[in-house]
Amino acid sequence: MKKFVNDPKNFVPEMLQGIALANPDTLAYLPEYNLIMRKDAPRDDKVSVIQGSGSGHEPAHVMTVGRGMLDGACPGDVFAAPPAHYVYETAKTLASPKGVLLLVNNYTGDRMAFEMAQELAEADGIKVRILFINDDVAVEDSTFTVGRRGVAGNFFVMKAVGAAAEAGAELEELVRIGEKVNARTRTMGAALTACTPPAKGSALFELGADEIEMGVGIHGEPGRRRAPMTTANEIIDELLDSVVEDLPFTGGDSVALMINGLGGTPVSELYVLYGRAHEQLAAKGIAVGRSYVGEYCTSLDMAGASVTLVQLDDEIEELLAAPAEIAARIF
Numbered sequence: 001m002k003k004f005v006n007d008p009k010n011f012v013p014e015m016l017q018g019i020a021l022a023n024p025d026t027l028a029y030l031p032e033y034n035l036i037m038r039k040d041a042p043r044d045d046k047v048s049v050i051q052g053s054g055s056g057h058e059p060a061h062v063m064t065v066g067r068g069m070l071d072g073a074c075p076g077d078v079f080a081a082p083p084a085h086y087v088y089e090t091a092k093t094l095a096s097p098k099g100v101l102l103l104v105n106n107y108t109g110d111r112m113a114f115e116m117a118q119e120l121a122e123a124d125g126i127k128v129r130i131l132f133i134n135d136d137v138a139v140e141d142s143t144f145t146v147g148r149r150g151v152a153g154n155f156f157v158m159k160a161v162g163a164a165a166e167a168g169a170e171l172e173e174l175v176r177i178g179e180k181v182n183a184r185t186r187t188m189g190a191a192l193t194a195c196t197p198p199a200k201g202s203a204l205f206e207l208g209a210d211e212i213e214m215g216v217g218i219h220g221e222p223g224r225r226r227a228p229m230t231t232a233n234e235i236i237d238e239l240l241d242s243v244v245e246d247l248p249f250t251g252g253d254s255v256a257l258m259i260n261g262l263g264g265t266p267v268s269e270l271y272v273l274y275g276r277a278h279e280q281l282a283a284k285g286i287a288v289g290r291s292y293v294g295e296y297c298t299s300l301d302m303a304g305a306s307v308t309l310v311q312l313d314d315e316i317e318e319l320l321a322a323p324a325e326i327a328a329r330i331f
Contacts, residue, residue, distance in 0.1 A: 001196045001203070004022055008199040012055045012077055019062055026066060029205045030093065033086045036062045037072035037325075040093050047165045047174055048072065048094040051103040051158065052082040053110055056197065057218060058296040059328040060154065068324030071161040077298070078197050079219045080108030080308045089118035091128060096267075099127035099171035103157060103178070105150025106134040107219075123130060129171055133157050133179040135187045135308065137246040138215030152216050152260040152297040153185035153308045156320065163322035186243045189262060190223070190304030191216035195299045200216055214238060218262070218299045236273045239307045240280055251285025256320060257291065258308040263298035265305055270294065273305055290320055 003012055016036055020029035028039050040266070042048050048071040051061040061073040061257055074090040074318045076082035091100050100121065114130055121128045134151030160181045161174045169177070191213040194203040204220040207213060215223025249255060259274040260269065274293050281288055289312045297306075310316065 002200055003196070003200060005198045012075065013197045015055070016062060017081070019327055026325070027327055032115065033074055033089045033213050034076070034082060034254040035072055035074045035086070035090050035093065036065050037094060038065060038067070038158070041071040042096040044097050045168060046096060047098045047169070047171050048096045048100045049158070049162055049174070049249050050074070050090055050100060051095060051105075051154075052087055052090075053105050054079045054081060054112065054219070056300045057297050058253035059295065059326075061158075063328035064155070064158060064326050066324060066326035068166045068322055069158055071325050078199065081113045082183050084113040084120070085115040087113050087119045090240040091117055091121040091126060092124065092146060092277060095121070095126045099129065099163070101161060101171060101174050101178070102128060102130045103154070103161070104130055104132050104133050105154055106147055106148065107144045108146065109144070126252065127171060129175050131157070131161075131175055131182070133180065133182050135185045136217070137186050137242055138188045138217070142217055143222040144219055147215055149221070151187045151189065152306050153182070153187045153256060153310070155258070155296045156256065156308070156310050157181050159324065160316060160319040162324065166322070177315075177319070181221060181310065184247070184311040184316070185308060186246050187241045187306050187308040188242045189216050189218070189260070189267065190214050191262065191302055192266065193303040195220055195263065195302035197300065216304060218297060220299065220302070232269070232272050236276045236307065237280060237297075240277050242285065243284070243309050247311060249286055251309060254287045254289040255281065255314045256290040256310040256312055257281065257288045258292035258296065260297060260306045260308060262302040262304040262306065263295065264303035266299040267294060270305055273307070277307055289317060296328055
């Protein structure tokens with residue numbers, strides 16, 4: 001498998017350096033902690049919002065640092081949680097008098113690293129809270145975690161708490177908002193191909209030429225079942241029905257609808273999926289209030305997509321509509 005890679009051990013640092021060099025006015029890079037942070041952080045008038053997780057999911061999370069989103073991100077290696085001391089040093093570096101909020105996708109390694117960092121930071125007198133994200137409906141337990149996985153729905157938690165933090169909300173209020181958004185968010189994905197980690201140089205798992213993985217995880221974890229390749233409509237119908245039934249979403253709801261690419265799917269195909277999902281929601285009496293199509297949380301070069309629904313109310317819709325400036329901008 002051909003990749004733009006030098007030494008695989010330096011893949012993440014080289015990526016982070018590139019992000020910082022491309023955004024010199026807004027971002028700073030501390031290589032000793034894999035830390036990408038806002039140049040104007042920490043600020044005394046806002047809670048600092050931080051997320052980490054493994055690399056390989058870009059633009060999550062290092063490319064979502066900026067005004068109205070994250071104040072900092074400290075990733076680990078590809079598909080590996082950051083070391084606890086990276087998270088601890090990040091929390092110290094970004095400590096604000098108003099506190100620090102750590103956002104954590106629900107994976108065992110991430111939970112351990114962030115909980116240990118929280119203890120160390122609190123011992124230093126830093127006010128720290130943790131919020132866990134677990135929006136994946138596909139499986140209850142997986143290779144990497146106990147309980148549901150945190151996947152593309154983490155974008156909506158980041159966006160809502162980031163907007164509230166920018167407006168000056170207190171730490172406990174951010175926790176309330178984040179827990180509310182997480183409770184109203186559901187996701188499920190499907191893979192058409194496996195992904196290829198730089199250090200491995202070959203596919204992470206095997207899929208037959210006519211097979212797909214329904215409910216795949218963003219690290220290539222198994223989903224609900226292997227299925228024969230079929231039409232786009234049939235794939236998105238199964239994903240959407242699983243998501244709708246889980247909350248459940250019902251007629252009269254207004255939702256944010258996200259079709260998220262997993263890294264190797266053309267955006268044109270994502271819009272094919274979006275069109276069908278929008279039509280199917282309308283048939284169920286569910287209105288799409290906000291739309292998101294593109295790559296938000298990927299799995300390296302995996303061909304596939306996930307569908308996320310967020311049950312909207314006035315508070316969540318206002319926070320999602322608030323302005324944000326991030327490193328992933330394309331214009």
